[in-house]
Amino acid sequence: MTPITHMDSAEEIEIRLLLEALFLRYHYDFRNYAMSSIKRRLRQARQQLEFASFSAMQDRLLHDPNMLPQLLRYLTVQVSDMFRDPDYFRAIREHVVPHLRTYPSLKVWIAGCSSGEELYSMVILFREEGLEERTLFYATDINQEALQAAEAGVFALDRVPTFTTNHRQSGGKTSLSDYYQAAYGRVSFDKSLRRNVVFSDHSLVTDAVFGEMHLISCRNVLIYFDQDLKDRVLGLFNNSLARRGFLGLGAKESVRFSKHATTFTDFVQAEKIYQKVSL
Template sequence: MISPTPSDTELAELLDAVYHRYHYDFRGYAEASLRRRLASALTHLRCASVGELRARVLAQPRCFSELLQFLTVQVSDLFRDPSYFRSIREKVVPYLRTFPSIKVWVAGCATGEEAYSLAIVFAEEGLLDRTLIYATDIHPESLRVAEAGVYALDRFARFSDSYRLAGGHGSLANFYTAQYSSAILDRKLKQSILFSDHSLATDVAFAEVELVSCRNVLIYFDRPLQDRAIGVLRDSVRRKGFLGLGAKETLRFSPHAEAFTEAVPEDRIYQRR
C-alpha cells in the first residue's frame, strides 16, 4: 500500500539524496507537478513510501534510472505545435540566411523530435549544410533514442499532418525510410545534430547560437529555477538572435525580459536586443 502524500521533509530528503548521489538537481522543479510524477513512480516501483524509495535509489542505480523516467518529462512529437515551426520558417529563417554559418540549441530535447523538426525546416530552406544543431537533455536513455533517430512508424501519419500545417514544402516521407514498423530518419538530418547532456538547473551556457528553442521545459520549474534557466538561455543567444519558448511560457515576468523583444508574440518567439 502506497503511503499518503509525502511531507515536505520527505520530498526534500529524496531530492537531496538524488542530487548528492547522482548530481541531478530537481530541487527547483515545480512542486505540484513533481508530486504527481512521484506518485506515479511510487506505484511503478512498488514502494510503500518516499522513504523506501529514497533508500532504494541510494542503493540501486538501476532504480534511480527508472525514477528518472518519471522525474523528467519526455513528451515530444515531430512538428509539435505546427504554427511555431511555420513561424520559424517564415519569420526567423529569413534573418538566419544572412549568416555564413548557423548554430541552434534545442534545450530539453527529450527523444529528439523537435531537433529533427528544425533540421527538416532548415533542409527545406537550403540552410542545413551550414547549420549545427546542439540538442541537449538530462535523460541518458532519451538521448540514446534521439541519436538513433528511429521512431514508431504508426506515429508518422500524425507527424505528416503537423508537417503540412508547419508549412512543409513536400512530403515528410522524403526524410525517412520505413522499415517494418519503424521509421528511420535520414542520415543527413542526424549528421547536422549533436546530442549531449546538459542541465538547465546546474550547467551554464556552452555556446553562442543564433537560435535557442526551449519549449515546454520552463513550466516544470519553480520561479527561481525559471529565472536561472532563462539567464542561461539568454547568455547563449547572440545579439539579434532568437529564443523560442512553449505556448504556455513567457518572458513577461522574468528579470531577463528586457534583454529581448517580442518577435512573434503568438508563438512565443523572442529576439535578443
C-alpha cells in the first residue's frame, strides 16, 4: 500500500485505513488497486449501505463478519455477458484451439470468473470444438458469492438474447438454447457443463501458482490494478502457464510496459491474446 502522507485528504486516509483493515482482518488485499476505481466503488458502497463515513464502515467491517460479503459486492467486478466481445472467442476458436488440439489433456484457468458467464462461454466453445472431454477448467474468484452464482449457472432470462447474439457472432456451431432450460424468468445451464470444472477461491493479489495451464483467460481485471500489482499478476500467469501456453486479456489490457513483457509474444494482437515465450 502506498504510504499515507500529509498531502492525502481525510477521505483518502480513511479509505487506505479501511483497505488495510480488510487485509489484516480477512486477507483480501485491495491496497494496490487503482485508487480512482476503489474510491468510486467505496463511495457507492458507503452511500447505498448508509454509512456516515468510511471510518464507520471500517468499524463495522472489523466487528461484523457479515459486512464482508456486502463490501465485496462493490469491490469486485460482477458484470459480464456470455461470449462478451465475440471476436475474442472467435480468435480462441480459430487460432488458439488448433494448437490446443495437439495436447492429450488440457488445463484452462478462468481467473476472476465472477458469476460464471466467461466460464460457461469457454466450456461451450470447447464442447463445440471437441475438446471439453480432455479439458479441466479452473474457475476462480475472490468473491464467494460470485463463485456460488457461477456454480449454480442460473441467469436472468432477459439476458439470453445478448448471450445468443454474442455466441453466434463468436462462431458458435450450435444453438445456445441446446445448453439451458428456461423457467420462471430464468435460465439454468446444463449441469453437464460443470462436470470438468473446479470452482475455487483464489486471489490474484496474494495467492500462488496452483497448476500448469495451457490457457489462462483473465479479462477486465488488470485495469483495476496499479502497475506493481499488474506486474505481480502477470508474473503469476507466466509461472502458471505451460511451455508456449496462451494468455487472454481484456481489450484495454496489455503485457506492454510490464517487467514481464519479454516473456510473452503477441499471438492475436487485436484480441490481446499472448503466447508464453519458449525458453
